[in-house]
Amino acid sequence: MTTVERRSVAAGRESAPPRPLWHTVLVRPETMTLVLLVVAVFAASALSPYFLDLSYILRSFTLSAEFAIVALVLTMIIIAGEIDLSPAANMALSACLFAYAQAAGVPMPLAILIGLGAGVLMGVLNGLMVIGLQLPSIIVTIGTMIFYRGVAQVIAGDKSIRVPDWFIGINNVFIVGVPVPVVVFIVLSIVLGLVLGVTVFGRQIYQIGTNEIAARHAGIRSRRIKMILFILIGFVSAAAGLMTASRLGSVRYDLGLGGELQMVLMAMLGGTYIFGGRGTILGTFLAAWLLVIVSTGMTVANLLPATQLTVLGILLIVSIIATNAIYSRAQR
Amino acid sequence: MLRKTLLGLAAGVAMTTAGFASAAMAQDALKMVFIGKNTGNPYFDSLTNGFVEGCKALGCEFEFVAPATAEATSQIPFIEAQIQRGVDVIAISPNSPDALNQVFDDARSKGILVLTVNGDITGNESHRDATILPTNFDNVGKDQVEMVGSLIGYEGEIAILSATTEAPDQNKWIEGMKATLASDAKYAKMKLVATVYGDDQPEKSTTEMEALLSNYPDLKGVIAPTTVGIAAAAQVVQSRGIAEQVKVTGLGLPSEMRDFVKDGTVTAFQLWSPYNEGWLAAHFAKGVKEGTIKNEVGSTFEVPDLGTITINPGNSINTQAALTTFNAGNIDDFNF
Amino acid sequence: MTTIRSILGRREAGIFVMIVLFAIAVGIAKPQFLTLNSLRIVLLLVPLILIGAMGQMLVILARHVDLSIGSVLGFSAMVTGMMFRYHPEIWWPLGFLLSVGIGAGLGLLNGVLVTVFRLPAIIVTLGTLNLYRGLTYIVSDARQIDRQYVPSALKAMSQTSPIFGIPWIIFISFAVVFATWWFLMHTRLGRQIYALGSNPVAAPLRGIDVTGVTLLVFTISGALSGLAGILYASRWGFVNPSNTGAGFEFQVIAAVVIGGVSINGGVGTVLGTFFGVILLGCVAAALPLLGIAGTTQNAIYGAVIIVALLIDRTVRRQGVKSLARARA
Secondary structure: OHHHHHHHHHHHOOOOOOOOHHHHHHOOHHHHHHHHHHHHHHHHHHHOOOOOOHHHHHHHHHHHHHHHHHHHHHHHHHHOOOOOOOHHHHHHHHHHHHHHHHHOOOOHHHHHHHHHHHHHHHHHHHHHHHHHOOOOHHHHHHHHHHHHHHHHHHHHOOOOEEOOHHHOOHHHOEEOOEEHHHHHHHHHHHHHHHHHHHOHHHHHHHHHHHOHHHHHHOOOOHHHHHHHHHHHHHHHHHHHHHHHHHHHOEEOOOOOOOHHHHHHHHHHHOOOOOOOOOOOHHHHHHHHHHHHHHHHHHHHOOOOHHHHHHHHHHHHHHHHHHHHHHHHHHHO | OHHHHHHHHHHHHHHHHHHHHHHHOOOOOOEEEEEOOOOOOHHHHHHHHHHHHHHHHHOOEEEEEOOOOOOOOOOHHHHHHHHHHOOOEEEEOOOOOOOOHHHHHHHHHOOOEEEEEOOOOOOOHHHOOEEEEEEOOOOHHHHHHHHHHHHHOOOEEEEEEEOOOOOHHHHHHHHHHHHHHHHOHHHOOEEEEEEEEOOOOHHHHHHHHHHHHHHOOOEEEEEEOOHHHHHHHHHHHHHHOOOOOOEEEEEOOHHHHHHHHHOOOOOEEEEOOHHHHHHHHHHHHHHHHHOOOOOOOOOEEEEOOOEEEEOEOOOEEEEEOOOEEEEOOOHHHOOO | OHHHHHHHHHHHHHHHHHHHHHHHHHHHHOHHHOOHHHHHHHHHHOHHHHHHHHHHHHHHHOOOOOOOHHHHHHHHHHHHHHHHHHOOOOOOOHHHHHHHHHHHHHHHHHHHHHHHOOOOHHHHHHHHHHHHHHHHHHHHOOOOEOHHHOOHHHHHOOOOOOOOOOOHHHHHHHHHHHHHHHHHHHOHHHHHHHHHHHOOOOOHHHOOOHHHHHHHHHHHHHHHHHHHHHHHHHHHOOEOOOOOOOOHHHHHHHHHHHOOOOOOOOOOOHHHHHHHHHHHHHHHHHHHHHOOOHHHHHHHHHHHHHHHHHHHHHHHHHHHHHHHHHHO
């Protein structure tokens, strides 16, 4: 993963004098994320004596794991030069459709398929508008974000739909002491990290994000690749929605409300470049932990949620300023 | 550069707060926390005050926390955090009737007393220890019908402006209103023409109220059993200048309704004392935790200022027998 | 040039026709919709959105977007409300100055982040959306400003005026619309916003101060959100740290996009935006009248944005084609 990343950075500064190796390895956004992560752990432990407890941190991570999982795919979409703000709404609508179907008597496996299928369909719809009709993804997905959640509200109304007892509690199933959602997140991080880092497909994503026209001239089927990414995020969002349903035991239209901010934040904090072409899964992986530790630390210290909003807002802005600065230095 | 500044900042914050944390700890007092629906909700200011005063009198530690928004899952991290802090009592006004079951079970398995306050997890009562409700919700609908009846001379069309379509408390009261209208001959000349929902948003409640007035020109009275709804309805009536023709009543906060009562837009409305809910919950929790109160249906206990309290079926406890009515004569006596 | 103008003309006419058709359709089902009273309801529903939309339109014309306006509205309203609460001795109209000033300051900060650090506006304002909301909680200690603290004279502005009893708040919002139209059409700066948005790369070559113009549109957007803030206090009589202004950005952006302002910058008119706002207002007023559940409202908003995008694209395509034809 790192070798390719280094190569793509190297490609950007062919004419510049070579930088020392430590510079290349250390002056990168992921380092910033890692440092912040360490600082956050210390700060949170100092804030509250109840914080430093691995099982508590893991349990808290399950509350954000669904968003973190989607953020991994979102990272790839941002690297490809697009964005998707609708996944949280997608989670809600997929979960509502699933819950509604099973409550109406549809057998569970089929209901799950309906939920996942709906997620894929939503991804296709976004993809068609962004790629087929050449509309800006940021606005398209703001529109579909409102629309998908609106449809979920039409389907479920204001009431919550229960899911069967056996389906409840994915977060209470442990694999070697780690809750399943966290395991899913870690496994998906490794898989997507490999896809992005060592495969041709991954390299093509970076090239599309750096310069789509050039990439197309080089024979990369950018439209197809972007479509695949939108379908992938649709599917993963739906899966995340079902995981949330399992964790909560019930589904309401406001499931995952505001999650898009957390997802974008995870990608940005991890050093994904908002204009595309740069970023790593490792960064988003670290950023997800950073975000969970920051918000868990503040919650367990009984700080006002207001403080959390403020800190999250500042973190987002600071992280893009820092990422931009680091990348422009690397380019010089 | 940036990184250094950040580091310094974080370290500074860490050091100052560490000082506070160690000073506040190391006491053996009962630790109680109240988790509100969301911050910035004026209703809970007064309820929290009841807790604060109660805990002061009883010598417990008390904290109020609440999420920024009132969506179903927003309280979960807060409950998890309180479990981790090792509190003894979690009192909560739940944002969802069922999404909190799992985390409530976690808390109770660790010996924490879980109380729902001001609203219950209807249908999932087995996941909490007891509920403290301001009054017997079975009578709210009846009392509200009597209130609007007395304002309109027990004759004419009335409508209901509620919160969301699925708000469990409001729906229970609306059922009560319908049953009362149908069964009691006293209200035979009153006709319920519509029930609409303003989702507890001022804008939405206002347009729903305007639509009611357009759709039912002969409307005589509106019951809005929600604090947001009644204020919005009163404002519409005030701005149209039709306080004589359409009587607005319902459940409201005196602090939000004072101006409307004083200028004659609203003659009277009802509520209970949120303060007493907090006060009673604090006393009940302390008693149960120390073994002086048995959390069993039918058992009774004494609470200062409130007298003898009985635990009703479903481990439900009420702070007052009937609603309090506010009007121009007494509204200045209430400061919540 | 003339072709583009005629298309734009058609675009606004199109929205106007949509409003008329919608009103007639609703009127057939519910005749009481076609009364003066409904006009009053719609006009009282839209002033804040109208004011916010004028600012947002300028930002979008310059090829940016401002997601933070709801939080700017909330913060300005809260600080102003706190002035009313803790310093009732201060002459209340100064609240307008305070609210607009704070809004302008927050908007300027957005602009600085966008220009100085060269960050995309959408991410910056997503960040400040949370930041400003958080600050609103912090300054207010998460307490609502109750009705009794908002000056009666301010509240009366949303209810009446000496001019036929039409509330001041409607005049104020129309004045803002007119001023924006004049600014865009009759000042050099106004034309520069169009030029910047339609081709940001060429703008500096034409002698446009890109940084200055960008800062200006964000500051205006903030100032207008601040104005909307104090008018919120006037209209609803209270200021709440979490509700006030929440979701405002979506209503406003929906209205602007429906009004035919292109999200790619450089294209759009005050009249179109105005009609966009009115159309949304009509929909909001008609739904409860028709007895349609409020739960469908968000789906309709979302669908309307998507449809508007599709129309926008078709119109742009045709514009390009007819331009090409005119040149050929």
